[in-house]
Amino acid sequence: MESLSSTTLEAIQLLLSGNAELWSLIGISFSTTFKAILIATPAAFILGYLLSSTRFPGRWALISLFNSLLSVPTVVVGLLLYILLSRSGPLGDLKLLFTETAMVLGQIALAFPVLVAMSLASFKAADQRVWETARTLGAPPWRAFATLLHELRYGLAAACIAAYGRIISEVGCSMMVGGNILNHTRNIPTAIALETSKGDFSQGIALGLVLLLMALGLNICITYLHRRSEASA
């Protein structure tokens, strides 16, 4: 117990000391996850909207597929992406394996189903009158869609936060396609795994604290958005 508390104190000191290596991999973590969310969100929201508002053969199969993908292990996504990006794979010529771009691609693949499933739920629960009112007042479809997004902003923001929570803490995919290269593709979860295997618990705990604080912040945000969403309903 004493050892745990002293290691935690050491971890906090390490964080506060501005250790360049530590803050570099924290930066990589946030950079890749933000890029992944920014890229995945528009397409996922449009798909979520289309799935909620249109009827076509195979629609329920597609919805079931995205719901199933919510629980797919990150390491499986990493494995598939590894096969695609490895030198002998169909996308091997792009030479993306063990790059930050490969990590972003993996995180997009993980975040996309969360964004689609949660935005679909928001769009299905949306008041149909919003779209109709916008259209009858002369708004073109893109503006009516923007109005709908605005009305559903709390639910959709919660979807982004949930997707972000899934990818900021995943280790399997980043490890496989990123390679855990210091100052390039090492992020918080892969660094925790590495430092723990080396017996350097203080750095592992320091990074774990960052993740825990992040998880706490995200949950507070989701709770706040959920309450706002209920209040505006």
Added chain:
Amino acid sequence: MNSHQESLLSACQLQKTFGDRLLLNIDSLAFYAGEAVLLSGRNGAGKSTLLKIMAGLESFDSGTLSYRGAPLNRRAHRNIGGKVIYLHQQPCLFDSSVEANVGYGLKARANSPQAARIHQALTWSGLAHLAKRNAQTLSGGEKQRIALARAWVMEPELLLLDEPTANMDAESREQTLFLIRRLINEGMGIVLCSHEFKTDHRLIQRELHLEAGHLTERRLNPAAEPSSTQPLLRYTEA
């Protein structure tokens, strides 16, 4: 009515089904500029569906629609918004300020003096003092009046009102009906589903009754011409 006058919006051989039920089976229907039409029928007869179809908000199975004599294809029909405006029974105001709601439709119109028009519309509705309030915080009656102001500011050719005074208290209903009477008196083409106007033959020119999918027409006020110049009559019936 007005066989010599070109219709504003018309439908021919219009059919709409829900599952196995043929909800609408209308041979012909025409609305004219500046006339006030009452659409009656029991609950579930398809009045709202008919209004939404005419406004381009709902699809139909067969038939043709025309706007000012020109056939409307599906794309053109969906883009009729702003000229033909449909108001829901429970108005939908966006989660923003009252003035932003009133100015929503104006944003698409270039060179429109928005601020002045919004102020005019709010004054017209008698709710200028609520301009900065969030629209979600208004009462049901205030929301309906803002929805009317939001439509009025667009100067539509036809306004389709779906039970605009349903579930309102007496005061809100009177204020809302007063605004509707002003709209009719100003010469705006109006079609409304309402029980409130049944006996008022001074402003309503035609009654269309929807039953078992079919429309029957009754002329209420043969003398009244569209764009009536009658003085504004404040609503006094309970």
